[in-house]
Amino acid sequence: MNEPALTHEAQNEDSTAVFGFWMYLMSDFVLFAGLFATYAVFKGNVFGGPAAGDLFSMPYVLVETVLLLTSSFTCGLALLAAQRGSIKGVITALSGTFLLGVGFVWMEIAEFRDLILAGHGPDQSGFLSSYFTLVGTHGLHVAIGLLWLVALAVSILARGLGRSSMRKLALFSLFWHFLDIVWIFIFTIVYLMRFL
């Protein structure tokens, strides 16, 4: 690579950028904690309507989980390709991440749509309000991440794998892995513990 040397200052700037983004992700954890707390409190407020145990299809959720988990893995593959300097590898891995992420969001929207059409929308009860808010906020994060992913891929195609592209890849991967970690807890607390 005929890039200029990565000076100490540049190193510091970029690792500071990573740490700053990490702090944003930490604040996002607190946001989700609030949503989880709300869900835990409202879980039993079904207002005569269906409860968690009545509504969720577990095989469906398992597929969603595997999609998101695999997209997290392909994101790691993208970073490995970037380490090798292979733009083609990066774009391939990012495309895989994108497709899997779109699959996840698609399934989630379909789930929401089915619930709403059956009359079990967020307006039916406290439980459903908190469910749609928690899972919907996570889904929104994923959707915006997908937009970011497209922009990132375009940027890499246009400008190559220079310093800023590498930094952006690092930040995106932090975001994407964070979303999968939050999903672990949604999967467990909302879906696995639905009979609690």
Next chain:
Amino acid sequence: MDLYLYYRVPHALPMNNHTYFEAIGFWPKAGTHTGRIYLVGYVLSLALTFGAYFLTPEYAATPIRLAILALAFALAQFFVQLACFLHLSREIDSRDKVWALSFVLTIVLILVVGSVWIMQNLNNRMMFQTPQEMEHYMQTQQGI
């Protein structure tokens, strides 16, 4: 060649992508097989997910036990993903992130456990009252 320079010229590293992620402290130091770490993390997470999915109904007689088992799987996967995907470790570069994470996890615990505890407590205290008794209680106690 890169590694040679890396350890001997602390103020100017060669910017080739090969050492970028290590240079900014994002990945573990050169020489650890990051690809393998990602793969191990992925396989372990899959195993823990499927384990949680299939084992919890079988081994958990009561909902509480199911909750504990499921949460155990979740926590295990949480730490696996922190280590393998987010590259948190005991190395110097990870430490600030680990401190920040520990603080935020404390806040999260307080938020969630505190909310559930308080609301459970309130629910338990109010359980034996009809709406009329509730009205009466709030009026006599002046809403306190």
